[in-house]
Amino acid sequence: MTLLRRWSIWALLAVTLLGTLGPGVFTGDPEAQVAAPFSRPAWTPGGGSPPLTAFLTTEKPAALVSWRWEPPPNVTISGFLRYAGQLERAEILWSTPGGKTFVLASSKDTDTLRVDIDGRDMSFKRSLGLSPFDDAAKALFPEKGTYTIAARPTDGIKEARVTLDIPGKKWGLLGTDQRGRDVFHLFLLGIRVSLLVGITATLLAAVIGLGVGLSAGYAGGLFDALVMRVVDILLSIPTLPILMVLAGLWGKGLWQLVFILGIFSWMGTARTVRALTLSLRETCYVENLRSLGAPTFYILRRHLLPEAFPLLMANVALGVPAAILAEAGLSFLGLSDPRIISWGRMLQEAHGFGAFSTGAWWLILPPGIGIALICLIFLDIGRTLEEMSDPRLKKEMAR
């Protein structure tokens, strides 16, 4: 079989496996934050600090952090200090190798100091004496060396549980997006959506197209004329705006999208199948069958369908890219279902949240090239199938 000799069929198999089994490698929620936003892929060169955690405990209410990188992307400090009795003042201090000291958190006249600090909090920046636009993590890590985080006073601590968390600057195979989500995980999940949308929408279109084309071509006459007018109508309405209207009408779900894409892309198939049916209907073979009184359904099923089938498959394969690209286009306009992780949505978010202007290529290239790759695969399969199918058709298809 020629098809098995094409690279595309094997690539499709690989992509499908990756899409179905790949996400299983990850245990966590794909929407969960795994590292700092816009972390670069781990394999890229250049300095980047690793994730780091330090604890203040009851036994050891101070911790050392040795730092030999650029300032980290962010810092969070959370937990509490509980003292035996009420204190005039309790603090958590941060000392730099250069001898500067920052008060990270403080409380007055209580026995408990609770902290929930994120380097991005305005109030925290203000307490450090920074402007709202300064980077708190940069201020806390001005140089390389050993830093200390410590509770003050250290005496009388009943319970201490404070965590200092520094996210890494690099992550995984494809880094993270604007929310710190793992791009590789999202990318793998996107395969499923693209394949699902592409294949189901086109199959739906093929089934409608086949039904309409066969019946119109075989029945002919008024019915045929009527059906071809409907095809004309549908072809004369630009697709993208119609998709927008219908998506507004029926909701934003994935299946609605598949349905809409399906019912607006069967016309080409219908025309092709009709043309084929017309030409086959006139062949002596079918004429003979008819004159022998073979039932219509029998002729359709036994003779026309098998003839149309390879062509249909080619049409399906060639239609998949169009459906995938339509989904991406709708997503780019921000009109798709935000609950579904698709490559189109990844690109839309990358664009919407500034990945293009910041040059975060790891957010842009994987979904963009992913879409192109799947489209190429289906184009190649489609062309191969087309060449395998009846060459007589090519002439009819021109119209």
Place this chain on the structure above:
Amino acid sequence: MRSYWLKRVLGALIVLLVVLFLNFFLFRLMPGDVVSTIIDPRFSPEAKAELRKQFGLDSPLYEQFFRYAKAMVTFDFGLSFLSQRPVWEELRSRLPNTVFLLGSAFLLSAILGTWLGIHAARRRGSFLEKIVLLAGSVSFSFPSFFVQLVLLLAFGWALPLFPLRGSVSIPPPEGFAAAFFDYLWHMTLPVFSLVLLGFGSWAIYVRNLMVRTLGSDYILLARAKGLPERRVLWGHAFRTTLPPIVTIFLLALPGVISGAVITERVFSLHGVGTFLLEAILGHDYPAAGAAFFLLALVSIFCNLAADVIYGLVDPRIRVGRSMEE
């Protein structure tokens, strides 16, 4: 013969009528209207009612339909709900950009594609053919906005050869020639991106047609007669493939508007695509109705024209088709 054309025109009219109906009801089926997009605590329900009255949205549906139908038939589309300006004026201010963008991109990609396709077909197995086949698939496979954004960043930002937005420098240059070149400079990137995205499908399509034609008996005959290769290629083969090329050109023409929606968005161009998008999302019935109606007109016209041209060059089709109908 005449009855065939009559039928075609009649068919087109029926299509137009149905589109007219769909146009009206489709938009009104969507929940909400233009007034319901106003959410401002200082805009009381009473003020909203006034606004609905102003837009004629308080009258019964059949009345609205008659008003709409009249507007479409007389081409007097009234005022847009969103901008309160005549729809025609809005369209007029947007048409030049869209027509230039789509027209030049479509023409350029068709010409480039045809040229490449013919040469690829002539030298089968050559490097050129491989490039054409690859470029055709690749340019068809990338999402258009992806390619356009990458181009914009590459040539508008990283290597600032072209502007980032719009169709005119601000402040605009003085003088006609300067203004013209300024316009060309602004439109280069958008047009180039569309050509890049579009020429591949043309090239492949034309190549396939040409390959078949060049393999046909009469070309073999022409060659056997010793006609010069140029004559065979352009005089015979190309002439035979011209009708399907023109047909597909006309049939693909209306579809390019979908490309305008995204291209105009990426390059911040003031055009019909963005107009369409905003009109639909804003429930701007007069604007959306007019835009869809005009699109349908263009599309039906192109269909008819394709039929005419096909019929003119190849009378067999006409007879064949009229038998089918």
Place this chain on the structure above:
Amino acid sequence: MRKKLVFFLLLLAAFFATPAFCSPAGFDVESIRGPRIKELYMVIHRDPDSQILALERGKLDVLGDITRPVDVKRLAGNDEIDLSVAQGFHIFFMGFNLRKEPWNSLALRKAVAHAIPRQQIVRDLFSGYSTPISAFLPPASPYFEPDVPSYPYDPDLARSILEEAGWKWDSTGRLVPPGSDRPLVSFRILGPTAQAAPTTMEIARRIADALGKIGLSVELEPLDFSVMIRRLDVHDFDLFVMAWSLSRDPDNLFAFFHSSMDVEGGYNIQGLHDPEVDEVTERLRWAPDKKTAEEAAAKAQRLLSEKLPWIPIYSRYMITAVRKDWKGLVSSEVTTTDNLWTLLSMEPVSGKMRPVFWALSDEPRSLNPLSSSSAYDWQVLGLIYDGLIAVDPYTLEDVPWLATDWKIETVESQGGPKTRLVFTLRKNVKWHDGRPFTAEDVRSTLLFLKENNIPRYYDSVRDIESVERPDDFTVMVTMGKTSYWYLHNIGGTPILPAHILELAEDWKSWQPMRTPHPERQGLTMLVGTGPFVFSEYRPGEYVKLTRNEGFWKLPEDLR
């Protein structure tokens, strides 16, 4: 794109007005003279990427409303650009349908309030450039009441509140209402798609996750913006997330929470019917003076925080960037740099005058002061037309503008007490076409707006009973009822020239920017008293304005 479909009536909030708490010592905004710049290009720049790149490249001078944290970070590191941040009038909240079980349960709403991690949402989605709120007025509001019950993030507390109120959980952890043995079904939270609001659905998802932790099953229902509003209008929803952009006056609380506003399309979307809230919001809406208003606003906020008809989530900071080529910028804690005062006083650092390029993030569309209610139209029109009163950028108090002085009185009449506003108008003010500005212009404008029921001004002018002009520079407006807010309704209305209004035959189809002025060459019908004169509009590209050489605030050295 975000606000494209939203028509804001906030002309004053956007330009004349925005606010502050204390001005730099000894600084009097009234002393600002200008404009000093000669030409102003309002460049239509929709794409955030291209806005930022153009600003860095020097193709834009002023860019307001920067929402993406990456951009803030990027611009903060740019030495050529000056950033300013201000508390905005924005409130993002989650609403309930109080008409339905189980949302009519106060215990459940309180538990929900404790279950939502506002602080984390602000950190993750806005990198801290927003503030979590528990109030029902924006923090920038002069009527903001800080002393209200708040609901810090505490899921354990949320569960114990429910437990105390008799709620239970079934074996799978789903919440069971008191007196029932069946768990709650799944609810849907409505929100707009990314096209209308890029982060809203993401916040909704976080809320849904958080509510899942206290046993409430919530699904997201993304909708096109207009479809969503329609669903809210007809009250077909359980939960929704939405944002308001408010103004300095707190009387919106009446529109949001008074039971009479629970009608189809009314803004009491959640359907709150509460006699106490009704009483206090009525008092607020019809307050005869500022003191009553302040008391009522404070009480209303306390009451609302107890009753929780919404859950306030966050308020966005407004961030503006200006290129450092300019000096004389005016900003405060409640007003970003992109305001009218900046436009009056800004001048090039180098001393060499050049046009200012000001970003307009959407098409101004019609530029018809009568019919347009788009915020982008008003960013332009607000520079052409003046109101009687302006707003101090530091204190958000009223500042004399076309009126030099005003009185607000309550007069007794047969129909009961009424508010009467007496404005003393500024002399020596001229329209762009050279005609003097008089009391007749104010009277004609107000009467024109009222008689034609123009939707945009409908609520501002509908209570006008009479407009009198005892002399050329005094206007007396008598309203049908008493309310302190009439001062801002009338004082904020842009005043149009009487001699041009006469020529506007049909205000709906009036195209002032396309109609040439009958007398003065080069002018259009867009004639105001404002600091800038309309010069050219190129759709999709820019609006060009030039300095009003006869502006009353023009400094001596420029006259």
